[in-house]
Amino acid sequence: MSRKGLWVAAVVVIVSNVFALGSAGINRGGEPDAVLNLTERELRLAPREAENTAMGLRLAWIDPAANAQEPGWFDAAKLAEIGFDCSRPVTAENASHYRTQPPRSTYAVLENEGAAWQRYLAAPPAGAEREVLERQSHLVLIDVGHDPSALRARYPDRRRTVVVPATARMAFVNDGKRTPFLRGRVSVTYPMELNVPRHLRPVLESMPPGARYAFDRRFDRLDRPGQPLADAPHYRVVVKWGRSLEPWIESVQAIGQTFAR
Template sequence: MDVRMRRVLRLTAVALLLIVTANGILLWDVARNRAAVPEAELRLSEREFFVPQLWRGENSGRFLQLRYQYIRSTGDDGAWFVNPWLDREKLRDLGFHLPEKLVDTENFKQVPRFPQKKVFLVLELAGPAYSHALAQARAEVEARRIAPAKEGLQDAEEHLHQMQEKNSRLFVVDAGLDAEVLRRHYPGRQQYAIVPGRVHIWWNAPQQQKEPEFYSRFVLERERIFVPLDFAPQLALLKEDVASEEQGRAKRGAVVQLAFGTHLQPWIVGIQGKQ
């Protein structure tokens, strides 16, 4: 056996070991994630997911994509803003060291820039956040009704209808760096799921004598859930449902049982159509 052959054989062994190890680690992680009792199990209706379009039919994979909302609130000036629970204290807990006032930014960068951070997010299904959003929508309708000009009443009523019938009941209600701590605060495993995600904070350029304004955005690490072949017929019915709705016919709806394992990775346990 010549030198080159020996060298190629050694490198082949290394590459084979790499493939086996990488696959082994992934599959072992999946097995451990699904081995014990699920960390959470949510029953999602057709409002909490949709079937994404993939590559004009050249991707035969099946997925469901989660739909979720942020908590909204109105400020003193009447403007809407999201995630009112994400205040300075919470941001500090998440590791964002924010400048306090304009004087801080004079010796700092003009517009501070924060990297995205890995966090754990709390998803709440049909809980207080959804009830509050419904109450906000009802209050908005009432306020428009009693207003003399009734401007925007139709939009408010449509928004209320959407909240009652179509909008997702899944809300991001909290974030933290420790999943176990979050689970202790939100113990209901049929209502709350702790999922990995990331948070992005950015700032408005500070004005004279005004505190800097910050904005936030959360992204789930895995919003798109793979649907195994076993559930392909049910998924086909879901797609027919969507087509029915687009053509003005009534939807049957569906329920998806989504489990989250010990490593917080989700998988579909079942898909059933509603009667």
């Protein structure tokens, strides 16, 4: 029997990996698209599993307008801009039309400790304490769009803003008390977890077991008696985003001796 198929399979393996590695090389070549200094607030250690020795950091960001009672900047016009069909009147009769639209791929702009964060601190949600807010991620979702180049032109500060691939959803908000409206939200940004290379793990591995930063003291469901939470993040991470908007961790440094005991 001919063994051409065997060679085809081997070529597929090699070509796929060459393509993937080449893409990674192109992404990391030249000037990075963004370089951000993030802390444990924005990059949280993923739960470790016994069956998986890899280590990852999960990007955490906030969307202050997510639960607002008005559309905010992610309104019907913005939704239409990124491809959602908002042509019908926003009424209860058309609720099905809007609720059945699947999520769309887009690009999101995240800003680190910028004007959006300052506005959020200055006008917090009702009942929120400033201390609680400051413990959250300082990375704020500020815009979405189809064209990453156009977004970068709009937000040129590469040390404070980053453009990332994302998935956006549309919500048809109708609480019966006011006129229905459409609001968008970003459900996920990619990648969801950043791989920590082996040579950068020592700082993260030296954290005492159970040492955790209090991301949100009020709503932290992981708070356990006998495991006091730290008041400040334990580490700082420099992350670069390349030409293909794919990130990599450049460095990880401990912040003082703030590990909780």
